[in-house]
Amino acid sequence: MEVRVVVDGDLPRALNIRDVAREAGVSYQTVSRVLNGSDRIRESTREHVQSVIDRLGYRPNPVARALSTNRSRTIGVVTAQSALYGPATAVAAIEFAARDAGYRLSIANLRSGDPGEVRSSIDDLRSHAVEAIIVIAPQQQVLSEVAEMSVDVPIVALGPSGERNSMAMDQIAGARAAVAHLADLGHEFIVHLAGPQDWTEAEARMAGYLRELDARDLRVRAPLLGDWSSQFGYDAGLSLLRMPDFTAVFAGNDSMALGFLHACRDRGARVPEDISVVGFDDIPDAAHFFPPLTTVHQDFVELGRRTIGMLLAQLNGTETTEEPLVPRLIVRESTAAPRPF
Structure with a gap:
């Protein structure tokens, strides 16, 4: 709550640095040094002034502070x-x-x-x-x-x-880890649901997918270009599952993976028994998808x-x-x- 003071019965005004100095019994320059973390002040004085600042609830005005410090x-x-x-x-x-x-x-x-x-x-x-x-x-x-x-x-x-x-x-490394995981499980036919290609992250994740397949001499499929949305993942899933010639999907983000999981449920495809799915991002809800989603976590x-x-x-x-x-x-x-x- 903002602290205000009343002067001679006038309208209240915001507490300022001189009010703090008066209450603490020090100069306003000393209060300023405390606020700016200066080491040119005794520790006992710093603690006393800080206790007054805390008790009054004083907060420096950022505009005034910028003008006085040029920062x-x-x-x-x-x-x-x-x-x-x-x-x-x-x-x-x-x-x-x-x-x-x-x-x-x-x-x-x-x-x-x-x-x-x-x-x-x-x-x-x-x-x-x-x-x-x-x-x-x-x-x-x-x-x-x-x-x-x-x-x-x-x-x-x-x-x-x-x-x-x-x-x-390193989006490329993250995508390669996702594809490597699927390949290590034995998947040879992996589809990629990519994000929009004007996004650098989508381009990098697609590059990682292609590089890992190439490094393992696995069949490369043209990625499906999407828009990050779960609706795209769902629509792409319905289309792909009409004639499933793949065993795994690497989605460019968790939302598209969620949509694909929904399509699998509607088409009667079991995850992971029939198709494995990996996402990217590790959104907070990823662990609560059905089934819980394997994905790439970003710190x-x-x-x-x-x-x-x-x-x-x-x-x-x-x-x-x-x-x-x-x-x-x-x-x-x-x-x-x-x-x-």
């Missing part, structure tokens, strides 16, 4: 408007990591991947004096536009591995921590690179050895 302690985030698990979870993880580092986020949602929209969103964030920018919009058009822009603050994109100033999950908490760490290093004048995070396979009950034909 906003704000990181801008450009993200595609999406309720999909991956982007939404990445934003949350980055916000938690930023908060732990003493920063807050200012978010600009893209209405489209149009170059003008991308530039407008970044310009808007810069007008709010953000100290750095993170791009969480894994469409190639957006990433290409950002790469061409000249921005006067550090910028990190969540995109393909190997790119400069990027933080990535978004670590992704957020590393992304903020990379930005803070750049703010301190240090160029850093991070190895891509490697997702891990979570084996549940939707996969088993194939039935004999």
Whole structure:
């Protein structure tokens, strides 16, 4: 609850740093040093002032603080408007990591991947004096536009591995792990339900599928290009199950896997006895699908921590690179050895 004080019967005003100083019996400069974590202050004084701050419930005004320190302690985030698990979870993880580092986020949602929209969103964030920018919009058009822009603050994109100033999950390695698991069980005929190919993650997962099949000299089938939705997984499943010439499916995300499981139930195909299914993302509900879904888990908490760490290093004048995070396979009950034909 915001604390307010009344002066000479006037309307109440918000508590400020001088009120805290008066209550603590110290100068406002001392209160400022406590708030900014300065080491130029005795520990006993710090503890006393902090106790007064806590008792009064004082919270610094971020605008005033930015003006006085010439720092906003704000990181801008450009993200595609999406309720999909991956982007939404990445934003949350980055916000938690930023908060732990003493920063807050200012978010600009893209209405489209149009170059003008991308530039407008970044310009808007810069007008709010953000100290750095993170791009969480894994469409190639957006990433290409950002790469061409000249921005006067550090910028990190969540995109393909190997790119400069990027933080990535190794989507190819995750997809190869999924296909390798199916191949190790004995599956030779594996179908891939892919995400939309303007998404870098979908392209990378499809590449991992194709590379693992090629490495094992297994038959390569043309992936079915989808849209991440469970409805696509369901419709694709109904079509594929009319003449099933495969024993396993690797879905580009858990939602498409869920739709495919639904189609299997409606067509009378048993999972995993007749068909094995692997997803990607390990959404919280994946363990409660019927059957529980084997899938590829992405550590978004670590992704957020590393992304903020990379930005803070750049703010301190240090160029850093991070190895891509490697997702891990979570084996549940939707996969088993194939039935004999």
